[in-house]
Amino acid sequence: DAGITQSPRHKVTETGTPVTLRCHQTENHRYMYWYRQDPGHGLRLIHYSYGVKDTDKGEVSDGYSVSRSKTEDFLLTLESATSSQTSVYFCAISEGDADSPLHFGNGTRLTVT
Amino acid sequence: AQTVTQSQPEMSVQEAETVTLSCTYDTSENNYYLFWYKQPPSRQMILVIRQEAYKQQNATENRFSVNFQKAAKSFSLKISDSQLGDTAMYFCAFIRNDYKLSFGAGTTVTVRA
Numbered sequence: 001d002a003g004i005t006q007s008p009r010h011k012v013t014e015t016g017t018p019v020t021l022r023c024h025q026t027e028n029h030r031y032m033y034w035y036r037q038d039p040g041h042g043l044r045l046i047h048y049s050y051g052v053k054d055t056d057k058g059e060v061s062d063g064y065s066v067s068r069s070k071t072e073d074f075l076l077t078l079e080s081a082t083s084s085q086t087s088v089y090f091c092a093i094s095e096g097d098a099d100s101p102l103h104f105g106n107g108t109r110l111t112v113t
Numbered sequence: 114a115q116t117v118t119q120s121q122p123e124m125s126v127q128e129a130e131t132v133t134l135s136c137t138y139d140t141s142e143n144n145y146y147l148f149w150y151k152q153p154p155s156r157q158m159i160l161v162i163r164q165e166a167y168k169q170q171n172a173t174e175n176r177f178s179v180n181f182q183k184a185a186k187s188f189s190l191k192i193s194d195s196q197l198g199d200t201a202m203y204f205c206a207f208i209r210n211d212y213k214l215s216f217g218a219g220t221t222v223t224v225r226a
Contacts, residue, residue: 031212042117042204042216050212058213090158094212099146099165102214104158 003027006091006105014113019078021108023091025071031094032074033102034058034066036087043090049074050096081112116140117207119217126195127225133180134190134220136205143167146208147181147188152219153201161203164188195224 003026013019023032031050035043035058045058047066055066063085065077078085088109092102116139126132138147149161164172164181171179176196180189188207192199205217 033214035216040218042119042218044216045213048213088156092158092214096212099163101148101160101163103160107156 004091004093004103004105006089006108008108009106010109010111012111012113013081015082016080019081019110021076021089021091021110023074023076023105025074025093027093027103028071029093030071030096032068033092033094034064034074034076035090035092036060036085037090037107038087046076046089078110081110083112086110086112116215117205117217119205119220121220122218123221123223125223125225126192128195128197130195131191131193132195132222134192134203134205134222136188136190136217138186138188138205138207138215140186140207140209142209147179148206148208148214149177149179149188149190150204150206150216151199151201152204153198158204162190192222197224197226200224 005024007022033048034046037043044060049055049068067075088107090107091105094100094102118137145166147164151159151161162174176193178191202219202221204219208214
């Protein structure tokens with residue numbers, strides 16, 4: 001299994017508070033991704049990174065920011081959490097070749113009350 | 114815009130029987146890759162099978178096989194000799210040249226004993 005660790009595994013937070021989710025990899029893969037999973041929508045891309053300090057937006061990036069200061073770490077920040085951001089968040093990594101599948105972490109369940 | 118469509122939200126199959134999950138996608142690219150991922154109740158995302166668009170031969174992995182119809186932009190998954198452990202949500206996914214993986218909404222498969 002690909003070495004991907006997401007933390008925390010579960011989190012409950014209040015509306016308006018900042019939240020940071022962490023993804024750590026031991027595979028030295030170039031590409032890292034953040035997805036959110038919601039019923040009826042599958043997984044939707046929030047942001048991704050193609051190298052240290054190189055990031056780009058996905059289809060649902062509003063309200064989220066990311067940072068990647070090291071190859072192994074990719075942080076997702078909710079600047080001011082809202083109830084609509086209650087979801088399961090997945091980090092994924094890829095070697096970056098078009099035929100390389102994404103390998104996923106175990107997910108973080110975030111509840112915003 | 115949704116580029117991957119899974120039209121069957123739920124399917125049920127008797128143990129040892131066969132079930133086929135449908136998936137259609139939209140792209141103007143000629144070369145791309147398609148994947149099926151399985152998500153059991155543990156929430157882990159597991160790669161089931163992948164297909165390269167330039168290969169006409171359908172991919173097979175043990176009891177899992179695909180029917181890839183490039184002209185129709187169709188990529189169905191067949192699970193043969195269904196087992197209780199196959200109970201999961203299945204996602205069809207498509208990767209573009211920008212290395213972003215797009216997912217369908219998922220199909221929940223329940224295998225009955």
